[in-house]
Amino acid sequence: MPILGILASGMQSSQYPTITTGFVSLKTITVGSGGASAISFTGIPASWTHLQIRIIARTNRANTSDWGVLRFNSDSASNYSFHDLYGEGSGSGAAYSGSNQTYIEFASLTAASSTANTFASYVIDILDYQNTNKYKTTKQLGGNDSNGSGVINFGSGNWRSTSAVSSLTITPGAGSNFTQYSSFALYGIQGA
Amino acid sequence: MAGAQTYEPIATQTLGSTAATVTFSSISAGYTDLVFVIRCGWAIINNAPLTLTFNSDTGTNYSYTRLLGNGSTASSDTSGTNSNIDIGYMPGTNGNGFGTIILNIMNYSNTTTYKTILDKWEGQASISTKQYVAAEVGLWRSTATINRIDLAFPSNLIASGSTFTLYGIKAA
Numbered sequence: 001m002p003i004l005g006i007l008a009s010g011m012q013s014s015q016y017p018t019i020t021t022g023f024v025s026l027k028t029i030t031v032g033s034g035g036a037s038a039i040s041f042t043g044i045p046a047s048w049t050h051l052q053i054r055i056i057a058r059t060n061r062a063n064t065s066d067w068g069v070l071r072f073n074s075d076s077a078s079n080y081s082f083h084d085l086y087g088e089g090s091g092s093g094a095a096y097s098g099s100n101q102t103y104i105e106f107a108s109l110t111a112a113s114s115t116a117n118t119f120a121s122y123v124i125d126i127l128d129y130q131n132t133n134k135y136k137t138t139k140q141l142g143g144n145d146s147n148g149s150g151v152i153n154f155g156s157g158n159w160r161s162t163s164a165v166s167s168l169t170i171t172p173g174a175g176s177n178f179t180q181y182s183s184f185a186l187y188g189i190q191g192a
Numbered sequence: 193m194a195g196a197q198t199y200e201p202i203a204t205q206t207l208g209s210t211a212a213t214v215t216f217s218s219i220s221a222g223y224t225d226l227v228f229v230i231r232c233g234w235a236i237i238n239n240a241p242l243t244l245t246f247n248s249d250t251g252t253n254y255s256y257t258r259l260l261g262n263g264s265t266a267s268s269d270t271s272g273t274n275s276n277i278d279i280g281y282m283p284g285t286n287g288n289g290f291g292t293i294i295l296n297i298m299n300y301s302n303t304t305t306y307k308t309i310l311d312k313w314e315g316q317a318s319i320s321t322k323q324y325v326a327a328e329v330g331l332w333r334s335t336a337t338i339n340r341i342d343l344a345f346p347s348n349l350i351a352s353g354s355t356f357t358l359y360g361i362k363a364a
Contacts, residue, residue, distance in 0.1 A: 023199035025364040028224075054225055054361070056299050056308065087259030087327075089270025117335060121298040121308040141310055143257065145331040148272030150257030152329045181304050185224060185363040187199075 016045055021190050024048065028185040035060060035177030039184045042167040046130035048188030051165070053126070055142070056119040057182040061111040061175030065144075065151070069103040069171045070124070072136065072159050080104050084155035086143070104157030108143045108150075111175060119182065120144035129165040136165060202226075204357040210235040210349035216358050217340045221301040223360030226338070228295040232354035234284040234345060241278035242293065242350075245342045246307065246332050250275050256330040262323055277330040280313030282345075283323075290354065291315035300338040307332040 016026045029039050044051070059066040071080075078100040084107060087093040098105060109120040122142030128134050138157040144150055159165075172178060202223075205214055219226070234240060245254070255272035271278070282291035296310040311328040332338075343356065 023361075025198075025362060028363040054296075054298065054363070056302075056305065085259065087257060087268025089257045089268055091268060093259045093266045093268045115306075117304070117306045117333075118331065119299075119305050119308065121296070121310050121329070123296060123310060141312065141327060143310075143329040144308065145255050145257045145270070145329045147255040147331060147333060148270060150255070150270055150329055150331070152257050152259050152268075152327050154259065154327045181302070183299060183302075183363075187361075187363075 015043060024188045026186040026188050028183060031178050031180050031182040033180050035179055037171065037177050039170040039178065040167065041186050044166050046164045049128065049191035050189040051126040051129045052187040052189060053124045054185045054187065055122040055124070055183070058110045058114065058119045058179045059172040059175030060177045060179055061172065062113060063111045063174070064113045066109045066111040066175050067105050067107040067173035068109055069105060069173050070157070071103050071169050072161070072165045073163055073167055074169070075161065076102050078102055079160045080157065082155060082157040084153055086151055086153045088151050089149060104138055104159065105173065106140050106142060106153065106155065108153050110144050115146040118144060118146050126165060132162050132164055134162060135160050199359060199361050202358045202360050204355065206355045207350060207352050209352050212349055213342055213344040214350060214356050215340065215342050219339045219341070220360070221337050221339070222362065223301070224299060224363035225361040226297040226300050227359040227361060228293065228297065229357045229359070230293040230295070231290045232356070233282050233290045233351040235349040235351045236284050240281065240345050240348065242280050242282050243276040243344055243346060244279050245276045246334070246338045247336055247340050248342065249334065253333045254330065256328055258326050258328040260324050260326040277309065279311050279328070279330070280326065281315040281324050283315050289316060297338065303335050303337060305335060307334060307338060
């Protein structure tokens with residue numbers, strides 16, 4: 001198995017590293033004690049081929065679940081769509097979708113009434129994010145388990161824009177804040 | 193200011209003979225997430241779930257929720273208060289059958305959160321009713337940093353030729 005990109009750290013003048021080989025950690029935002037109403041990565045250079053966001057998240061919604069909202073380049077118009085396949089621990093699983101939406105949804109975040117110390121986890125891939133000839137596609141895997149209940153989600157999303165993704169924003173769907181210790185880590189992945 | 197970090201291999205184990213367990217110990221707390229890439233099977237013609245425990249904890253602190261497909265039927269199940277996590281039905285090695293597991297262990301060194309795993313697996317068992325592709329989320333109800341992972345089949349041996357590679361992802 002090849003080594004996947006061992007990279008040296010370096011001091012850079014911008015907020016992101018300029019090393020563009022392999023799998024590169026770009027920036028991590030960890031929510032502090034005051035919570036966070038939005039998570040934003042801005043000024044993303046078009047230096048890599050794909051992006052990946054690795055998330056653990058919980059919101060302050062007064063419920064056992066919430067969802068996440070993903071937007072690109074501050075676009076809040078109806079330029080998004082998504083499809084999800086999910087399992088809630090019984091039956092045959094289910095599916096849902098949204099077209100002409102104002103965001104890409106990723107569901108099944110834990111919230112204020114969830115079991116303590118449980119955070120949902122997600123890995124979201126944004127393919128060809130800087131390609132100006134393609135609409136942007138996401139692929140996400142995530143969910144939460146709370147010992148006897150839970151949800152696993154497998155989904156995809158689409159942003160109908162050929163613009164390079166230069167920023168992305170994540171907000172809670174129903175809650176007002178992500179809670180302390182929620183973490184959002186952005187990575188760049190370079191092709192050969 | 194972010195510095196470039198790594199997605200790097202930590203250790204690989206390839207079984208030269210059958211084994212009851214596979215263990216990764218003394219895992220550094222220096223990464224953010226762990227990724228486990230596994231190809232394995234039973235040492236007999238059958239199928240069974242590969243199980244995982246953390247830090248030698250065999251208490252009933254594990255649970256999972258899954259979405260599965262076997263080629264004709266989709267299903268979902270959940271199981272809680274277990275002494276381990278089933279991370280995938282792996283095939284018996286009649287011929288060269290090995291299943292595949294890609295397991296993300298998120299924020300494994302975070303001492304304020306329980307530990308969540310995200311798992312994709314497939315097992316093309318010789319028994320047609322036990323051939324699955326699946327997505328799974330699992331939970332270890334502990335805030336301890338993960339420093340050891342043990343893998344085992346419940347009542348038999350892991351097949352020779354099975355490979356287990358652990359990677360670390362270090363966030364900025």
